[in-house]
Amino acid sequence: MSSASPVIHIVDDDASFLRATSRLLRASGFAVKTFASAADFFSQRDQDAVGCLVADLQMPGMDGLELQAALARTRNPLPILFLSGHGDIPSSVRAMRGGAEDFLVKTAPKVVLLDAIRRTVARDARERKTRAQRREANERIGTLSEREREVLGHVIRGRLNKQIADDLGIKERTVKYHRQSITTKLGVPSVAELTRLALEAGVLAEFPPTFPKGQ
Amino acid sequence: MASSLVAVFVVLTAVCAAGSEPKRVLVVHSFGSVAPPFTTHSIAFETELVEKMGKRVDLDEVSLDMARYADSTLQEALVEYLQKRQSHWQPDLVVPIGSPAGVFVAQYRDRLFPKTPILYTGMDRRRLPPDALEKNAAFIGENFDLPGFVEDILQIAPATKNIAVVIGASQVEQYWAAAFRKEFEPYANRINFIWLNDLSLDQMLEKTRALPPDSFIFLILLLRDATGVTHNADEALQRIHAVANAPINSIFQHQLGLGIVGGRLYQAELEGIESARIAVRILNGEPASSFQPRIVGPLSPRYDWRELKRWKIKEERLPPGSVVSFREPTVWDNYGGWIIAGVSFCFVQAVLIFGLLANLAKRRLAERSLIASEDRVTLAADEMRRLQDEIAHVGRVSMMGQLASALAHEINQPIGAILRNAEAAELFMQSKTPDLEEIRAILADIRADDQRAGDVIDRMRALLKRHVLDTQLLDLAELVGDVAKLAQPDAATRHVKLTVNLPADLPPVRGDRVHLQQVLLNLILNGIDALNRAGPGNRRVTVSARVDAARTVEIAVSDTGHGIAAEKLAHVFDPFFTTKPDGMGMGLPISRTIVESHGGRLWAENNNDTGATFRFTLPQAEEASAS
Numbered sequence: 001m002s003s004a005s006p007v008i009h010i011v012d013d014d015a016s017f018l019r020a021t022s023r024l025l026r027a028s029g030f031a032v033k034t035f036a037s038a039a040d041f042f043s044q045r046d047q048d049a050v051g052c053l054v055a056d057l058q059m060p061g062m063d064g065l066e067l068q069a070a071l072a073r074t075r076n077p078l079p080i081l082f083l084s085g086h087g088d089i090p091s092s093v094r095a096m097r098g099g100a101e102d103f104l105v106k107t108a109p110k111v112v113l114l115d116a117i118r119r120t121v122a123r124d125a126r127e128r129k130t131r132a133q134r135r136e137a138n139e140r141i142g143t144l145s146e147r148e149r150e151v152l153g154h155v156i157r158g159r160l161n162k163q164i165a166d167d168l169g170i171k172e173r174t175v176k177y178h179r180q181s182i183t184t185k186l187g188v189p190s191v192a193e194l195t196r197l198a199l200e201a202g203v204l205a206e207f208p209p210t211f212p213k214g215q
Numbered sequence: 216m217a218s219s220l221v222a223v224f225v226v227l228t229a230v231c232a233a234g235s236e237p238k239r240v241l242v243v244h245s246f247g248s249v250a251p252p253f254t255t256h257s258i259a260f261e262t263e264l265v266e267k268m269g270k271r272v273d274l275d276e277v278s279l280d281m282a283r284y285a286d287s288t289l290q291e292a293l294v295e296y297l298q299k300r301q302s303h304w305q306p307d308l309v310v311p312i313g314s315p316a317g318v319f320v321a322q323y324r325d326r327l328f329p330k331t332p333i334l335y336t337g338m339d340r341r342r343l344p345p346d347a348l349e350k351n352a353a354f355i356g357e358n359f360d361l362p363g364f365v366e367d368i369l370q371i372a373p374a375t376k377n378i379a380v381v382i383g384a385s386q387v388e389q390y391w392a393a394a395f396r397k398e399f400e401p402y403a404n405r406i407n408f409i410w411l412n413d414l415s416l417d418q419m420l421e422k423t424r425a426l427p428p429d430s431f432i433f434l435i436l437l438l439r440d441a442t443g444v445t446h447n448a449d450e451a452l453q454r455i456h457a458v459a460n461a462p463i464n465s466i467f468q469h470q471l472g473l474g475i476v477g478g479r480l481y482q483a484e485l486e487g488i489e490s491a492r493i494a495v496r497i498l499n500g501e502p503a504s505s506f507q508p509r510i511v512g513p514l515s516p517r518y519d520w521r522e523l524k525r526w527k528i529k530e531e532r533l534p535p536g537s538v539v540s541f542r543e544p545t546v547w548d549n550y551g552g553w554i555i556a557g558v559s560f561c562f563v564q565a566v567l568i569f570g571l572l573a574n575l576a577k578r579r580l581a582e583r584s585l586i587a588s589e590d591r592v593t594l595a596a597d598e599m600r601r602l603q604d605e606i607a608h609v610g611r612v613s614m615m616g617q618l619a620s621a622l623a624h625e626i627n628q629p630i631g632a633i634l635r636n637a638e639a640a641e642l643f644m645q646s647k648t649p650d651l652e653e654i655r656a657i658l659a660d661i662r663a664d665d666q667r668a669g670d671v672i673d674r675m676r677a678l679l680k681r682h683v684l685d686t687q688l689l690d691l692a693e694l695v696g697d698v699a700k701l702a703q704p705d706a707a708t709r710h711v712k713l714t715v716n717l718p719a720d721l722p723p724v725r726g727d728r729v730h731l732q733q734v735l736l737n738l739i740l741n742g743i744d745a746l747n748r749a750g751p752g753n754r755r756v757t758v759s760a761r762v763d764a765a766r767t768v769e770i771a772v773s774d775t776g777h778g779i780a781a782e783k784l785a786h787v788f789d790p791f792f793t794t795k796p797d798g799m800g801m802g803l804p805i806s807r808t809i810v811e812s813h814g815g816r817l818w819a820e821n822n823n824d825t826g827a828t829f830r831f832t833l834p835q836a837e838e839a840s841a842s
Contacts, residue, residue: 014628014632016664017628020635020639021632021635023635023639023643027643083631085625085631106627106630106631107631110634110638
């Protein structure tokens with residue numbers, strides 16, 4: 001997990017609004033970086049930045065919604081707070097569907113703006129944590145052998161050693177051996193912990209229940 | 216604003232006309248999506264076609280602009296692309312609009328559309344390839360009278376010694392530059408032609424800013440300038456108009472009002488509509504070759520009154536039978552004060568913030584007052600929002616609606632920046648040692664944004680002024696029917712029975728279709744609103760009409776509500792007078808202005824039994840003038 005402090009990235013083609021918003025956020029204690037266009041944002045941003053993105057919806061070139069779609073495809077999808085000169089319903093719906101944290105008009109009161117920014121930053125921290133956990137879990141599960149992953153799939157479905165042995169057509173003792181190896185590699189002793197890890201890694205679906213033929 | 220109404224009607228007609236297998240029409244554009252006069256033509260064509268055919272037409276388009284930097288390989292690639300696409304989608308009719316598209320289609324006809332009928336349009340007769348019409352094809356286009364354009368200029372400005380010719384450098388423009396040069400030769404001893412075709416638009420603007428005395432500017436086309444930059448000719452015209460020191464003429468009717476003086480103008484829009492009508496007949500089975508090639512000529516001379524005034528051209532100089540437009544007072548002229556008042560209100564808030572800040576800067580250590588002032592800034596912002604909401608409410612009358620929405624959008628940029636700057640300044644000043652440099656920069660920014668907001672208002676103003684009457688012959692039954700269809704869903708959801716009751720033989724009137732639709736829609740919706748508190752039994756709004764002895768047509772919209780209180784009856788047409796909790800009081804005054812600018816009257820009266828009736832008159836059209 002990154003320990004860097006959050007930065008508010010503001011993208012707006014309106015230079016004066018960009019400056020003014022940056023001043024307010026700095027005066028309110030945030031670290032701020034400004035970009036005059038979506039293209040500038042992609043070329044100049046710190047790829048590992050933490051924080052959030054505050055973007056104008058209507059911009060020449062790549063507009064806010066396109067920026068949102070492009071950012072979602074990167075490995076560091078900062079959450080977005082949209083600002084617009086004039087809130088029209090279709091684009092706000094699209095923005096929210098695309099996962100935006102909020103959609104405000106540019107004349108929104110300061111408290112509303114700062115509140116939304118704090119929520120967006122908090123969401124980044126939350127999502128970042130989830131992503132890190134998933135990545136870590138994935139890495140650890142990646143060290144398992146094919147057979148061990150298979151056994152793990154059965155274990156987290158609550159099957160007993162004997163049942164697993166039957167299902168896979170191996171000896172119960174071999175199952176025990178695999179379980180021990182899994183516990184060592186993943187460093188988690190209990191079935192509950194194993195299940196949590198597998199959920200975090202998002203790999204539960206990889207283990208369809210298997211049954212011996214003829215049953 | 217017209218387009219959105221049109222779009223609604225298009226949808227309505229489309230729904231009504233659903234039925235058999237749709238006919239496929241491929242429109243081949245010469246240039247991109249905003250390239251007047253080609254797009255003036257194509258928009259009229261597509262709108263008319265869809266209006267006439269509804270869902271029975273499947274409209275598809277390609278643009279030759281895909282091969283913009285036309286070398287032969289790109290064009291070949293486009294042909295291959297079209298061939299591939301035809302294996303999925305075979306058109307029943309191909310419509311190239313403009314000569315680049317026409318020449319392209321004719322050249323590749325045998326490979327691309329050997330059997331499909333072709334309708335060549337939006338081009339001059341002499342640009343049509345010689346054998347193009349031999350194979351199941353029709354033509355509707357122009358036959359420009361090139362010396363006529365010079366004659367038109369000399370008619371109104373006989374002392375003209377120089378004509379600056381504005382034209383771009385794309386292929387089609389090169390063709391026309393050469394053609395015009397040749398046809399202008401006979402005038403060489405009298406007139407010095409200044410050709411601007413090898414310049415960028417910026418350079419053209421420089422030139423037209425400082426032309427010698429007795430000059431005239433003639434804009435032929437501006438699609439792509441010599442530096443390869445693409446332009447919208449109508450916008451370029453407006454930019455030239457803004458800086459030029461000489462009067463301007465151009466070729467097409469839709470440009471009247473954008474800054475040209477006028478003359479015999481060609482009708483790209485009418486040509487679009489006429490070609491759509493021929494397209495419908497071809498799609499309904501008539502062979503394309505059965506249509507005689509058709510030339511759409513110029514209109515009788517027409518002029519922009521404001522330009523005549525500006526360049527001191529006497530109306531006696533105009534040829535007999537000339538039409539002078541834009542003489543009418545616009546909505547802006549009548550209610551400009553009120554609109555400014557509304558908008559200024561926004562401004563007062565901005566100024567208030569500014570004043571507040573200036574004040575703060577003076578006594579920057581008086582931290583106590585800051586909390587109170589922050590409340591005031593928030594209040595001011597709330598006030599602005601409330602005002603914007605109110606302006607947005609007028610959206611029902613679409614002209615005001617467009618104004619409001621554009622205004623809200625444009626003006627929120629500088630106002631938002633002012634607000635953010637004010638808030639930031641407050642925070643900076645709470646510090647023990649405020650950064651005065653920063654605060655100075657903030658104040659400078661606020662001042663600049665204030666200026667910017669002012670410019671927005673100026674632009675809005677120009678926009679309102681530009682929207683002047685576009686009069687045409689109107690069938691009242693059709694107009695009323697269209698608007699009733701539009702209001703019907705609103706009436707139904709509010710349990711109001713909307714009835715149209717017109718005599719069969721209403722004479723046509725002359726007027727601006729969109730404006731009159733707005734008036735009628737506004738009256739009908741007001742009628743529906745008037746029934747808000749009426750009981751469930753008798754909730755009716757009726758539109759009726761009758762012909763008056765004085766050759767006027769009177770249209771009445773009556774409701775069965777509670778009527779208008781006697782003391783209010785005299786004020787319903789006052790701006791900002793409203794009886795509705797969420798009303799703005801602009802609908803009726805705007806409606807009255809529109810009716811009066813058509814030479815009619817609009818008034819209100821209470822019915823004998825129950826409810827009120829709004830009536831307006833319009834003069835009958837004289838015999839339809841040939842155009």
